[in-house]
Amino acid sequence: MKKENNNSRRSFLKKTSLGGLSLAGLSLTSIGDEVAYASQNVQRASRPSELKITDMRVVQVLRTPIIRIYTNQDIVGHGDVRDIGDYRYALELKSRILGENPCNVEKLFKIIKQFGYHGRQGGGVSGVETALWDLAGKAYGVPVYQMLGGKYRDSVRIYCDTTMSQDPDEYAERMQARVDAGYTALKMDIGINLIEDVPGALVNAEFWKNQSGGLSGWNSIPGSYANTEHPFTRVQVTDKGIDKLMEYVDVMRSKIGYEIPMGTDHWGHFDKNEAIKIARATEKYNLAYLEDLIPWQYTNDWKEITQSTTTPTVTGEDIYLLEGGFKDLIDNQAVDIVHPDPVGTGGLLTTKRIGDYAQQNGIPMMLHHASSPVSFLASVHAAAATENFLWLEHHFVDTPWYDDLVTGVPKPIVQDGYVQVPEKPGIGVELNEEVVKEHMDEEIGFFEPTTEWDERQSWDRLWS
Known part of the structure; x- marks a missing residue:
C-alpha cells in the first residue's frame, strides 16, 4: 500500500511539473500547497x-x-x-x-x-x-434547486389561464386551443361579472354597479366593490344565476373532456354562503379546484366551505410567510390545496417550507405566478425541490415576446405543458437586455x- 501511495505521489508531481513548477520546488511544499498549485487554473464562478x-x-x-x-x-x-x-x-x-x-x-x-x-x-x-x-x-x-435540497422531478407541470369571453362556446374554443398547444392542466376565470346583466341572476348587484368602479374586481378606488372584502358586499347569487354560471362550466367540460384538470378563479365578492352554493353546483363537473372564493384570512369560513363540498378548495397567492397565514389554514385543514406565489410569499425557501409543512398534513401545493420569466424559472426550482407540488401557473401564454425576455433556457420555455428544470448555476437565466429595453417602463428606466x-x-x- 505504501509503495502504491508513493507511485501516486510521483505521478502527481510529474504532472504538476508540466505546469511550470519543478520537482525540486514541489518536494519542499506541503500536499495542500501542491493541490492549490495544481488547481490554480480551474475556472471558478467566484470566490x-x-x-x-x-x-x-x-x-x-x-x-x-x-x-x-x-x-x-x-x-x-x-x-x-x-x-x-x-x-x-x-x-x-x-x-x-x-x-x-x-x-x-x-x-x-x-x-x-x-x-x-x-x-x-x-x-x-x-x-x-x-x-x-x-x-x-x-x-x-x-x-438553485440543489441548494434547496435537490429535486424530485426533472420537469415541472404547468397550468395556464385562458382569456375570458362572454360567449361560452368561444370561451370553450379558447380552452381547447390550450389543450391543442400541449397544456395538461387549465384554469378558467368565471364569475358574477359574466351574469351581471342577466335579470334576476344577482341580488344587490345594482347597488355596486352604480358605485365608482362598478362590478370590476380590479381598481384602486377606496370603498369600491373591488376593495370591499367579500362578506361585506352582501351580493347574493340566485338559482337562476347559478344555472347561468354552470352553463359556462358545462360547455367547457363538454369541449375539453374530463381528462384535463380544470380549476376556476375570480368568482366574485360574496360571502361563504354563496361560495357554498357555487361549490356544490360544480361538483358534477369534477373541477380541480375553486380558487379564492373568499379572502384567505377567514380560516373558519374556509373550513366550512371546504367541508360542505367535494369540489377542492384552494387559496394563498396573497399570503406572506408560513406563520401568520398558511400555518393556520393548514393546521385547521381549512383548504384542500395551498397556493403560494414565490414572488410574494417570502421567496423560494419559504415556498418550499410551506409545501413541506402542508405535506406533513396531507395537503398538496400548487404555485401561483403572474410575473416575469425570471421568477417563473425561479419558481420552477422551488417546484422541483418540493415533493407535494402539483402544477405552476403560466399567466402570459398569449404574450409572444415573453420567452424572449430571458436567455439560457430552451425556447419555448413551456414545451408540451412542461418546463425543464434548468441545470445551469443559479436560476439558470439571464436577461435579454435588448428585449427588456424594448418593452420596459420608460419612467423607471x-x-x-x-x-x-x-x-x-x-x-x-x-x-x-
Whole structure:
C-alpha cells in the first residue's frame, strides 16, 4: 500500500511539473500547497467567501419590477417584485444588505423579512431573496434547486389561464386551443361579472354597479366593490344565476373532456354562503379546484366551505410567510390545496417550507405566478425541490415576446405543458437586455442608479 501511495505521489508531481513548477520546488511544499498549485487554473464562478453586495437597481416590464443585485465580483443576481407591485418594496431593503455576502441567504432573509407583508407588500422581500439564491448558485456553480435540497422531478407541470369571453362556446374554443398547444392542466376565470346583466341572476348587484368602479374586481378606488372584502358586499347569487354560471362550466367540460384538470378563479365578492352554493353546483363537473372564493384570512369560513363540498378548495397567492397565514389554514385543514406565489410569499425557501409543512398534513401545493420569466424559472426550482407540488401557473401564454425576455433556457420555455428544470448555476437565466429595453417602463428606466436608497434611515430592531 505504501509503495502504491508513493507511485501516486510521483505521478502527481510529474504532472504538476508540466505546469511550470519543478520537482525540486514541489518536494519542499506541503500536499495542500501542491493541490492549490495544481488547481490554480480551474475556472471558478467566484470566490464565494469574499462575495459582497455593492448595489441594487431595477427595471420594470410586464407590470413586474425586476431587481438586479450587483457584487464586487463579476456576477449579478435577479429577482422579481410581484406583478403590479411597487419596486420600492425592494429598494427599501437595499441599505440593509449592502456590503453583505449574498450567499448567506437565510441570514439576510431574517434581516429583511420584517419589511414584507401580505399581498404585493411581500414582493420586495421575495424578490431580494430570489436574487440572493441566484447569486449563491452562480457563486458555487450549482442550480438553485440543489441548494434547496435537490429535486424530485426533472420537469415541472404547468397550468395556464385562458382569456375570458362572454360567449361560452368561444370561451370553450379558447380552452381547447390550450389543450391543442400541449397544456395538461387549465384554469378558467368565471364569475358574477359574466351574469351581471342577466335579470334576476344577482341580488344587490345594482347597488355596486352604480358605485365608482362598478362590478370590476380590479381598481384602486377606496370603498369600491373591488376593495370591499367579500362578506361585506352582501351580493347574493340566485338559482337562476347559478344555472347561468354552470352553463359556462358545462360547455367547457363538454369541449375539453374530463381528462384535463380544470380549476376556476375570480368568482366574485360574496360571502361563504354563496361560495357554498357555487361549490356544490360544480361538483358534477369534477373541477380541480375553486380558487379564492373568499379572502384567505377567514380560516373558519374556509373550513366550512371546504367541508360542505367535494369540489377542492384552494387559496394563498396573497399570503406572506408560513406563520401568520398558511400555518393556520393548514393546521385547521381549512383548504384542500395551498397556493403560494414565490414572488410574494417570502421567496423560494419559504415556498418550499410551506409545501413541506402542508405535506406533513396531507395537503398538496400548487404555485401561483403572474410575473416575469425570471421568477417563473425561479419558481420552477422551488417546484422541483418540493415533493407535494402539483402544477405552476403560466399567466402570459398569449404574450409572444415573453420567452424572449430571458436567455439560457430552451425556447419555448413551456414545451408540451412542461418546463425543464434548468441545470445551469443559479436560476439558470439571464436577461435579454435588448428585449427588456424594448418593452420596459420608460419612467423607471433600465437599471438606473439608486444611490438615494444606500443609507439606512431607521432603527429596525423589533424588541427592547
